[in-house]
Amino acid sequence: MDVYAELGIRTLINAVGPATRLGGLALSDEVIEAMRAAGSRNVRMDELQEAAGAEIAALIGAPAAYVTNGAAAALSLATAVCLAGDRPAAIDNLPVVSGPRRRVIIHRAHRDPYDHAVTAVGAELVEIGYPSSTRPDELARELDERVAAVLWRPGRGGDHLGIAEVSELAHRAGVPVLVDAALDVPPLDRLAALFDGGADLVAISGGKVFRGPQTAGILCGRPDLIGAVALHHQDMDIRPQTWQRSEVTGSNLERGRHGIGRGMKVGREQIIGLLVAVRAFVRDPDAHRRHGREELAAIRAALAADPRCVVRDEYDHHLDVPVIEIDLSRSGLPTDEVVRELDRGAPRIHVGEDLAWRNVLVVNPMGLGVGDGAALAARLIEVLDNGGATADDAADKAAEGSEAGR
Numbered sequence: 561m562d563v564y565a566e567l568g569i570r571t572l573i574n575a576v577g578p579a580t581r582l583g584g585l586a587l588s589d590e591v592i593e594a595m596r597a598a599g600s601r602n603v604r605m606d607e608l609q610e611a612a613g614a615e616i617a618a619l620i621g622a623p624a625a626y627v628t629n630g631a632a633a634a635l636s637l638a639t640a641v642c643l644a645g646d647r648p649a650a651i652d653n654l655p656v657v658s659g660p661r662r663r664v665i666i667h668r669a670h671r672d673p674y675d676h677a678v679t680a681v682g683a684e685l686v687e688i689g690y691p692s693s694t695r696p697d698e699l700a701r702e703l704d705e706r707v708a709a710v711l712w713r714p715g716r717g718g719d720h721l722g723i724a725e726v727s728e729l730a731h732r733a734g735v736p737v738l739v740d741a742a743l744d745v746p747p748l749d750r751l752a753a754l755f756d757g758g759a760d761l762v763a764i765s766g767g768k769v770f771r772g773p774q775t776a777g778i779l780c781g782r783p784d785l786i787g788a789v790a791l792h793h794q795d796m797d798i799r800p801q802t803w804q805r806s807e808v809t810g811s812n813l814e815r816g817r818h819g820i821g822r823g824m825k826v827g828r829e830q831i832i833g834l835l836v837a838v839r840a841f842v843r844d845p846d847a848h849r850r851h852g853r854e855e856l857a858a859i860r861a862a863l864a865a866d867p868r869c870v871v872r873d874e875y876d877h878h879l880d881v882p883v884i885e886i887d888l889s890r891s892g893l894p895t896d897e898v899v900r901e902l903d904r905g906a907p908r909i910h911v912g913e914d915l916a917w918r919n920v921l922v923v924n925p926m927g928l929g930v931g932d933g934a935a936l937a938a939r940l941i942e943v944l945d946n947g948g949a950t951a952d953d954a955a956d957k958a959a960e961g962s963e964a965g966r
């Protein structure tokens with residue numbers, strides 16, 4: 561059954577990597593089968609979270625873990641815990657913060673579109689430092705009784721504070737450190753380094769290198785903080801008169817009403833799918849680096865003799881995978897037009913276009929299936945041969961023009 565064709569939607573070749581706007585990466589048969597099995601039976605969600613969280617924590621080397629519906633949700637839930645802890649009244653009040661601590665400190669150089677995840681639950685971001693450098697005293701002087709947490713992001717360039725320096729100063733002021741490692745963990749030795757450096761809570765994406773469901777992520781770290789996440793996240797539609805202790809941990813959380821994370825709910829299919837994906841990753845941590853290697857080789861071979869394409873081997877250090885760059889400077893065609901044409905044509909292809917303004921396309925192999933590399937190269941050569949715009953393209957441009965004129 562082709563569910564997408566049924567809707568009249570064209571599928572595409574994903575040469576971008578784990579991009580949310582394209583639905584992330586293809587799931588393995590093992591993960592899909594586990595999700596199917598999970599979806600067919602019911603369980604108590606608090607017990608599932610406790611059991612899956614404990615196994616995931618052991619697999620990845622974290623003190624405790626909780627499954628969220630993505631790393632962005634993990635950041636929101638982590639912030640909510642730092643703002644309101646396990647206090648029912650404060651939890652109910654979010655995004656209005658009950659106590660004096662509502663600030664989250666962030667390096668100016670670490671600002672990112674995912675900052676919304678932190679401010680959405682009621683925190684106020686306060687920047688320290690400059691884009692090129694940050695000094696310890698710039699953090700130290702902000703760490704007063706208004707601060708709920710410090711947010712830190714790994715893998716950013718410049719002369720900034722490391723995780724150990726941030727943690728030491730923050731902990732001296734009794735403030736926890738949150739890390740957005742969505743793009744940088746796995747590899748798991750980076751997670752170990754974050755905990756060694758004093759990180760209290762770490763947000764990880766389940767749909768990137770772990771190849772879990774697109775709507776899965778992990779919040780991991782200090783057991784006391786992780787223990788409070790459920791209060792902000794899980795559905796509280798229960799009666800205290802009949803609610804029994806968890807059969808997994810024996811815990812009986814003091815429950816209020818739904819917290820601010822209720823809209824970020826995670827299904828049992830996502831939890832089981834992520835667990836199985838993490839098990840598979842731990843079994844074979846290099847698989848994502850091998851995945852698509854033949855596809856990249858096919859692209860290199862097909863474009864090697866084409867003077868319009870200069871192909872370079874590069875490395876994505878965040879995702880820890882080899883990628884290739886295709887420089888189209890010599891093609892004489894606007895690279896944006898090539899990107900649009902790859903989307904419009906058949907097969908439909910999406911490539912990394914962050915460097916298109918420098919005439920460079922990036923191919924990340926993580927989302928490529930068997931034969932996709934050859935298909936991508938053949939279609940790119942066809943687009944270049946056609947000189948970019950097709951008749952359809954010209955018709956679309958005309959339509960855009962008439963809309964703008966209205």
Ligand SMILES: *Cc1c(COP(=O)(O)O)cnc(C)c1O
Nearest residue numbers: 630631632674742743765766777
């Ligand atoms: C991808 C990403 C996120 C969000 O991860 P999701 O699992 O898609 O929610 C957050 N922060 C950074 C830096 C990311 O790259």
